[in-house]
Amino acid sequence: MSIEQQTESTQKPKLNFRFLLSGAWIAGFIFCIIFAIITVFLGEWQMDRRMEKLDEINKIVDNYDIEPVPYDEAGHLFENFEEQHKWTPVIVQGEYLEEDTLVARNRPRAGEPGFEVLVPFLTESGDHILVDRGWLPIGEDATAPDTVPAPPEGQARIIVRVVPGEQTINRNAPDGQVASIHLPTVSEQLDYEIAEEAYGLMAGESPQMDVVPQQMPEPQRDEGPHLSYSMQWFTFGLMSFVVWGWLAYQKAVRNREDEMYGEREEDGYISAHRIERVKPVKRRRGQMTDEEIEDAMLNS
Known part of the structure; x- marks a missing residue:
């Protein structure tokens, strides 16, 4: 390093950040704060969705594969549903009321539209519950299944998993169909009352019929990408301040470089972008050497 460069480095002024008090930079910082608040809100929203997924997965793990519980012990869940007991398998004795069979419309499965078969079931204790026997594809006219497999006649022993009824979607449906498994709406279409808080998803029945609807698939135990989405939102909020600071x-x-170049020009230094071209000098006897010419140029 030359003496000139050493002198320049020792005299380099400190960075000046007084410009941050200007309106534009203050507005930029306020924007970063607002953006960070929004990203934190979105990140927390994704975390809440993840916790809901984890809670649902825990219910599946705790209840889905346990030994079926007799209706005498778990029958109250159909009238007074408890969320922590969702997916609990229950053994029920009684008979299907086939003449009151309904189908729930707009039930896609694996990308194919279809219906779910809903059949009221009269228990030995005299209660009426709704049983979802499974899924059927749409028929040729696309308004109903081609055929609905009949349930067992007379006394039957079924195993169902308890799930809560759905919300109403306020849509009309053709006779013999419902737009959603909204149990009060289903009860209005029957001549008797059924349990209006939960219904049963078919898990098995005896006697076994030769033709039955397709059984509903096991619920997924995947929490989804909510954790990664949440971390991304938090990172976006932090990066706004990093970019502003950079x-x-x-x-x-x-600003410091502009100030330094200004001082150098005032002190007589040659600016890097203002160096003038020097005409070459021919060497003659008695004239200066190349080294002497270079020194003279530097001194000037």
Whole structure:
């Protein structure tokens, strides 16, 4: 390093950030704060969705594959549903009321539209519950299944998993169909009352029929991408301040360089972008050497 470069480095002024008090930079910082608040809100929203998924997975793990519980012990869940007991398998004795069979419309499965078969079931204790026997594809006219497999006649022993009824979607449906498994709406279509808080998803029945609807698939135990989405939102909020700070640093560096170049020109230094071309000098006897010419140029 030359003496000139050493002198320049020792005299380099400090970075000046007073420009951050200007209106534009204050507005930029306020924008970062608002953006960070929004990203934190979105990140927390994704975390809440993840916790809901984990809670649902825990119910599946705790209840789905346990030994079926007799209706005498778990029958109250159909009238007074408890969320922690969702998916609990229950053994029920009684008979299907086939003449009151309904189908729930708009039930896609694996990308194919279809219906779910709903059949009221009269228990030995005299209660009426709704049983979802499974899924059927749409028929040729696309308004109903081609055929609905009949349930066992007379006394039957079924195993169902308890799930809560659905919300109403306020849509009309053709006779013999419902737009959603909204149990009060289903009860209105029957001549008797059924349990209006939960219904049963078919898990098995005896006697076994030769033709039955397709059984409903096991619920997924995947929490989804909510955790990664949440981390991304938090990172976006932090990065806004990083970008603002980096831009401020670059601005301070440019201001210092402009100040340094201005001082050098005032002190007689040659600016890097203003160096003039020097005409070559021919060597003659008695004239200066190349080294002497270079020294003279530097001194000037």
